[in-house]
Amino acid sequence: MKRKGILFVMTGASGVGKDTIMQAALSNIDNLYFSISATTREQRKGEVHGKKYYFYSRDDFDKIIEEDGFLEHADYVGDYYGTPLKPIEDALKRGEDVLLELELVGARKVKERLPDAIMIFIAPPTLVELERRLRGRATDSEAKIQKRLARARKEIEAVREFDYVIVNDMLGKAVKEFTSIITAERCSSKYLLDSQIKRFLKEL
Numbered sequence: 001m002k003r004k005g006i007l008f009v010m011t012g013a014s015g016v017g018k019d020t021i022m023q024a025a026l027s028n029i030d031n032l033y034f035s036i037s038a039t040t041r042e043q044r045k046g047e048v049h050g051k052k053y054y055f056y057s058r059d060d061f062d063k064i065i066e067e068d069g070f071l072e073h074a075d076y077v078g079d080y081y082g083t084p085l086k087p088i089e090d091a092l093k094r095g096e097d098v099l100l101e102l103e104l105v106g107a108r109k110v111k112e113r114l115p116d117a118i119m120i121f122i123a124p125p126t127l128v129e130l131e132r133r134l135r136g137r138a139t140d141s142e143a144k145i146q147k148r149l150a151r152a153r154k155e156i157e158a159v160r161e162f163d164y165v166i167v168n169d170m171l172g173k174a175v176k177e178f179t180s181i182i183t184a185e186r187c188s189s190k191y192l193l194d195s196q197i198k199r200f201l202k203e204l
Contacts, residue, residue, distance in 0.1 A: 003191045005092035007114055008032075008099045008182065011107040012122030013152035015134040017168040018101055019052075021122060024175045026099075029182055033091040033098045038064070041079035044139055054084070072102070072109035077147045081106060097186070104155045111161075118185050120178070121162040125169040127152065 012018045026032060038054040040061050049055050056064070061080050065073060073082030083100055091098050100110065111117050124130035130152055134145050159165050164181050168174040185191075 003095060005095050006097040006185055006191060007117040008120060009107050009110055009117050010099060010101045010120045010122060011104055013124060013130060013155050014148045015130055016122050016124045018122050020171060021168060021174050021178050022101060025178045028179060031096055033096045035083055035088055035098055035100045038082045038084060039079060072106040074103055074105040076103045077144060077151065104158055119162040120164045120181060121159050123156060123165055123167045125167055
């Protein structure tokens, strides 16, 4: 009698605050499986393999691609990112909702493969503020910061491809809006199974 699992895809420019919004919201949302991404980028200080990312060498990543083990994968400013397929399929079959955090190219691939995915775009209040946040992280070289800013401009131009847009100018407001989107979609009749509708009618 479980309803279908819902696939949520969160996208936004690097440094826009996706992780912060997600972590704040996840503590208040039940039955939401967060998909761990795979990447070839360098592991940052404090990051743990298997917690937010699986860190792979380029050769190991290529091997998984050959085995069709990713729902999507993409090259982002010189590093590979991918979404392992099987854990997502298993969670959706169990009736769990799934949240993916992806770059724009990967999000488009997921939407093409799974058209029912709910697309959420996290936008910065301004590009000036986004640059300030990127520099404040102190994790990237000047060249990589410029690449991320150039990529952000292209990503923002794609906002109309998304079902929802959240401007992260105030964290509390952004978290509330993100949580509201999850709640609203869970109430949508399109996710009801035919057996559930028949049960409702029988009980009337």
